[in-house]
Every structure is written in C-alpha cells, then in structure tokens.
Amino acid sequence: MNGESFLFTVFALATCLGAIAVVFSQTVVRMAFWLVISLGSTAALFFLANADFVGAAQLLIYVGGTLVLLVFGVMLTASGPYLKIATSPGEIVMGSCVGLLFLVVVYASLNGVNWRKSPAAATENSNPVVATGKTLRPIGLSFLGSRPDQDLTSDGDTLTPGYLLPFEIVSVHLLVVLIGAAYLARAKRRAGE
Amino acid sequence: MTGRRIGLIQNSKFLLVRSSMTADLNSYLFVGAVLFVCGVVCMATKRNGIGVLMGVELVLNGANVNFVAFSRYTDLGLDGQVFSLFVIVLAAAEAAVALAIALNFYNNHLTIDVDRANKLKG
Numbered sequence: 099m100n101g102e103s104f105l106f107t108v109f110a111l112a113t114c115l116g117a118i119a120v121v122f123s124q125t126v127v128r129m130a131f132w133l134v135i136s137l138g139s140t141a142a143l144f145f146l147a148n149a150d151f152v153g154a155a156q157l158l159i160y161v162g163g164t165l166v167l168l169v170f171g172v173m174l175t176a177s178g179p180y181l182k183i184a185t186s187p188g189e190i191v192m193g194s195c196v197g198l199l200f201l202v203v204v205y206a207s208l209n210g211v212n213w214r215k216s217p218a219a220a221t222e223n224s225n226p227v228v229a230t231g232k233t234l235r236p237i238g239l240s241f242l243g244s245r246p247d248q249d250l251t252s253d254g255d256t257l258t259p260g261y262l263l264p265f266e267i268v269s270v271h272l273l274v275v276l277i278g279a280a281y282l283a284r285a286k287r288r289a290g291e
Numbered sequence: 292m293t294g295r296r297i298g299l300i301q302n303s304k305f306l307l308v309r310s311s312m313t314a315d316l317n318s319y320l321f322v323g324a325v326l327f328v329c330g331v332v333c334m335a336t337k338r339n340g341i342g343v344l345m346g347v348e349l350v351l352n353g354a355n356v357n358f359v360a361f362s363r364y365t366d367l368g369l370d371g372q373v374f375s376l377f378v379i380v381l382a383a384a385e386a387a388v389a390l391a392i393a394l395n396f397y398n399n400h401l402t403i404d405v406d407r408a409n410k411l412k413g
Contacts, residue, residue, distance in 0.1 A: 106314035110322045113356075117329035117349055126341050133345050136326070140352050143322065146314060147363040152372050152379075156355070159379050164348065164386045171341050171390045175397040183339045183404050190336060197332035204324045213316060213365055228362055228369060236369055237376070245369075261373055268380055275384040282391035 106146055112139035121194075124184055126172045130165060137161050148231035241265045319360030326353030340393045340403045344386060351382045 116136030123129045137160045144153035239245070243260035330349030337343050355375040362371025397403050 103313045106318065110318065113322055114325045114329075117326050120345060120349065121329050121333045121336070126339055129342055129345055133348065136349070137352060140326075140356060143319070143356060144359050147319065147359050149359045149362065149372050149375070152355075152359055152375050155376060155379055159383050160348070160352075164383050167386055167390055168341060168344065168348075171344075171393055174394060175341070175403045183402075185336050185338055193332045193336040196335075197328050200331065201324060201328040204328065205321060208320050208324065209317065213361075228372075233369065233372060237373060240369060240373055264377065268377060272380060272384050275388055279387040279391040282388070283394045 102146065106143070109139045109142040109146065112136070113143060121197075122190070126176070127169075130169055130172060133168075134161060134165055137165070148228055149233065150231055151234050151237050316360055316364040319356060319364070323353040323356035323360065326350070326356060338404050338406055340396065340405050341390075343405060344389050344393070347389075348382060348386065351378055354378060 113136050116132045116139060119132040120129050120136065123132060137156065141153045141156040141161070144150075144156055236245075240261050243262035245260055326349050330346045330351075330353060333346030333349060334343050335346075337346065355378050358371040358375040358378070360371075361367045362369065362375075393403060396408065400407060
C-alpha cells in the first residue's frame with residue numbers, strides 16, 4: 099500500500115464515518131461538528147485527486163462559509179418550547195435499513211458500468227492539465243471563456259468551449275439570492291407578541 | 292448449487308480485496324455513494340429543519356466527489372472540476388435562502404420542527 103492509497107483510505111473513512119455520524123447524532127450542534135469532519139475530509143480527497151482549486155474552494159466556502167451560516171441558524175433557533183426534537187428509534191432503524199439497501203443498489207449499479215469508453219483510453223491522467231494538478235490558471239481561463247487545455251480545432255466530441263455565460267449567470271444568481279435571503283431573514287416581531 | 296457457492300466465495304473474496312481501498316475511480320464513486328445515501332437518509336429522518344439542510348449539503352458533496360473523480364480518472368478533463376465549482380457556489384446560495392426560510396418559520400411558529408409545518412395541509 100503506497101502513500102496515496104493510505105491517505106485515500108484514511109480520508110475516505112473519515113468522510114464516510116462523518117456522514118454516518120451526521121445521520122445518527124441527535125443534537126444539531128453535534129451534527130454540525132460531524133459535518134465539519136466529513137466536508138474537510140472531502141476537501142482532502144479533492145486534493146488527492148489533483149483538484150487543488152476545488153479543494154481550496156471547498157474548504158473556504160463550505161467549511162468556512164456554509165457551516166458558519168448553519169451554526170448561526172442553530173444558535174438563532176435553539177431556544178423555545180419545542181427544544182428537544184428527537185427522531186423515534188423505530189424511524190432510525192427503518193431509515194438505516196432502507197439506506198443500507200439503497201447503498202447496496204447504488205454500489206452494485208456503479209460496479210456494473212464500464213466507465214471508460216475504450217480500453218485503449220484506460221490509461222489514467224489522459225488530460226495533462228488534470229494530471230499535474232496545476233489547475234488554477236486553466237480553471238480561471240475557462241471561466242473567462244477560453245480553453246487552453248483542450249484542442250478545439252479538431253472535430254472531437256468536446257464539451258462547450260468555455261464557461262463565461264454560466265459564470266455570469268451564477269454570479270448574478272448569487273447576488274439576487276443573498277439580497278433575497280437578507281430580505282427574508284430581516285427582524286420582525288414574533289407571532290406570539 | 293456448488294457453482295453458486297463458488298460464486299459466493301469468489302464474490303466475498305472480491306469484497307475482501309475491495310475492502311483494502313486503493314485510490315481508483317470505483318473507490319471515489321463508493322465514497323460519493325455513501326455521502327449520497329447518508330444525505331438522503333438524513334433528509335428523510337431528521338425532524339429538525341437545519342438537519343434536513345445538512346442532509347442536502349451531504350447529497351451535494353456526494354455529487355461533487357463524483358465530478359472530481361470523473362475529472363481525474365476519465366477523459367472528462369477540467370470540465371468536471373468546473374462543474375463541481377458551480378455546485379459549491381449554488382449550494383452556498385441554497386443554504387443562505389433555506390436558512391432565511393428556517394428563521395422565518397421559527398419567527399412564526401416558535402419551533403423548527405418540520406412536522407409542525409402543516410398550515411398548507413388541505
């Protein structure tokens with residue numbers, strides 16, 4: 099077992115066990131803690147798969163942004179008359195049985211598919227950009243609409259040449275969503291007063 | 292019968308070999324499947340609204356793991372990483388709106404139990 103396999107095993111186990119612990123924890127703060135473990139290990143898996151920028155974005159946005167937002171939500175909603183919100187044990191047992199069956203079905207189906215188009219293309223790292231892991235500049239250029247990593251002159255079945263339009267749509271969408279969220283969550287008087 | 296038993300033995304040996312995980316495409320896909328299933332079970336069983344949101348985050352992370360794995364181990368190339376960046380940004384937007392809705396629901400009902408959100412029930 100070489101170093102990459104060892105690191106992959108460690109972080110894959112941390113990811114899976116963190117996700118399972120999220121399902122089985124009862125208080126929201128513990129769920130948030132296990133979610134931090136799971137998402138951080140997922141970022142480590144991204145680093146292992148040569149996706150440096152995606153891993154850094156995962157750490158910055160998910161672990162640094164979304165989870166802080168979730169913890170603020172927990173703090174703002176944790177007081178009140180219905181504090182103890184517990185799932186009944188029967189529902190937990192039934193949910194885990196259904197989840198286990200679902201996992202078996204998904205795993206069997208993904209093992210039954212040959213994901214590579216031809217055995218000649220089965221050599222991994224067919225893309226030289228992804229193989230080196232220096233993906234920051236190609237990702238930025240693809241957001242600007244140019245693709246230095248793909249030969250678009252040949253009439254191969256490549257995907258869209260660039261991502262300028264989706265990038266603009268996502269940026270405006272994020273602006274609208276944050277304004278709408280601030281409008282929805284503004285301070286109002288409560289119903290009981 | 293014996294052939295079936297031999298098949299079972301070979302299958303269990305295959306599972307044993309698989310249990311020592313090496314970093315290849317199917318291992319990444321298995322991690323993504325575990326994240327997806329945990330997220331679905333979390334969404335289905337949690338009664339706390341924020342717990343349901345955490346289930347949604349787990350599902351989106353499973354999709355991200357699959358995207359990055361296909362970008363690394365097939366000839367998808369850089370497109371998978373770009374898609375996973377879009378998924379991360381949209382997940383952040385979704386979390387902001389859903390938390391605003393949760394806070395609004397808490398202001399109106401003084402609880403965040405999703406089973407008590409039954410005003411629209413006909």
